[in-house]
Amino acid sequence: MSEYSTIVVSTDNRVGTIQLNRPKALNALNQELMEEVVSVAVEFDADPNIGSLLITGSEKAFAAGADIKEMADQDYPGMYASDWFRRWEDLANLRTPVVAAVNGYALGGGCELAMMADVIIAGESATFGQPEINLGVIPGMGGSQRLTRSVGKAKAMDMVLTGRFIGAEEAERIGLVSRVVPDDQTLSEARKAAELIAAKSKPAAQMAKEAVSASFETTLQQGTRLERRLFHSLFSLADQKEGMSAFTEKRDPEWKHR
Numbered sequence: 001m002s003e004y005s006t007i008v009v010s011t012d013n014r015v016g017t018i019q020l021n022r023p024k025a026l027n028a029l030n031q032e033l034m035e036e037v038v039s040v041a042v043e044f045d046a047d048p049n050i051g052s053l054l055i056t057g058s059e060k061a062f063a064a065g066a067d068i069k070e071m072a073d074q075d076y077p078g079m080y081a082s083d084w085f086r087r088w089e090d091l092a093n094l095r096t097p098v099v100a101a102v103n104g105y106a107l108g109g110g111c112e113l114a115m116m117a118d119v120i121i122a123g124e125s126a127t128f129g130q131p132e133i134n135l136g137v138i139p140g141m142g143g144s145q146r147l148t149r150s151v152g153k154a155k156a157m158d159m160v161l162t163g164r165f166i167g168a169e170e171a172e173r174i175g176l177v178s179r180v181v182p183d184d185q186t187l188s189e190a191r192k193a194a195e196l197i198a199a200k201s202k203p204a205a206q207m208a209k210e211a212v213s214a215s216f217e218t219t220l221q222q223g224t225r226l227e228r229r230l231f232h233s234l235f236s237l238a239d240q241k242e243g244m245s246a247f248t249e250k251r252d253p254e255w256k257h258r
């Protein structure tokens with residue numbers, strides 16, 4: 001386990017875990033935390049011994065948003081010059097699947113960070129929202145785009161324009177989260193999901209992620225063509241031979257991850 005100033009990092013069973021660790025500020029996402037999370041995540045992404053990432057917070061807060069105190073005195077030239085929040089795109093663009101375990105508040109940037117994950121496991125008391133409108137701003141870490149693609153215009157407009165919070169049950173009903181579990185099982189269920197993913201062939205899991213993610217950005221025809229090309233390319237890998245041989249030989253596959 002490695003200690004950074006704003007996160008705690010560990011690896012186990014091919015899962016790289018990043019726990020946000022600013023409990024006094026409800027894991028508010030400041031620039032330092034962003035840099036630490038993204039640098040570690042990018043390292044995990046390139047590591048052949050890591051098959052999935054798990055991102056989590058605390059019992060009270062996954063993350064209560066971007067750090068309002070850090071942003072309060074910023075001005076337009078500074079925001080533009082530093083391209084504030086751009087670094088999060090590196091997390092959103094990881095090829096390795098990411099699971100988010102969400103307990104407590106996932107608000108503003110916290111909700112946006114959860115939406116950068118591929119699978120979101122939420123505790124039954126989790127609270128989601130895009131309350132930036134109450135601060136005189138709008139989402140800035142991709143919320144207006146990812147939320148709309150996940151839940152559709154009607155629900156996204158409701159959340160972004162009113163700033164109202166929704167509970168885990170509603171979040172699951174509208175398609176914002178993958179699964180809701182009892183609060184005390186959020187981390188263990190998310191870990192199970194991350195371990196299941198990490199136990200697959202890494203290139204197959206990465207290409208599965210790429211294909212599903214492409215549906216956010218392409219036409220149906222472009223997306224199905226990309227899927228077919230990725231599918232074809234998997235037949236150049238040892239893992240396709242191994243997976244199909246293992247099936248016919250009635251045994252578990254031993255992935256080479258290539």
Ligand SMILES: CC(C)=CC(=O)SCCNC(=O)CCNC(=O)[C@H](O)C(C)(C)COP(=O)(O)OP(=O)(O)OC[C@H]1O[C@@H](n2cnc3c(N)ncnc32)[C@H](O)[C@@H]1OP(=O)(O)O
Pocket residue numbers: 024025026028029064065066067068069070105107108109110131132135137138139140141
């Ligand atoms: C602008 C963009 C693009 C993105 C954003 O994310 S803006 C932020 C969106 N999030 C919010 O507006 C939520 C802000 N937080 C709250 O409304 C409340 O903290 C709460 C409802 C989540 C929890 O309320 P509670 O009474 O239980 O706890 P607090 O006393 O309010 O908070 C404890 C401690 O944490 C600090 N905190 C909480 N959220 C943030 C944040 N987003 N940025 C900076 N600091 C935050 C809060 O100030 C308090 O610290 P102090 O006691 O030192 O003031």
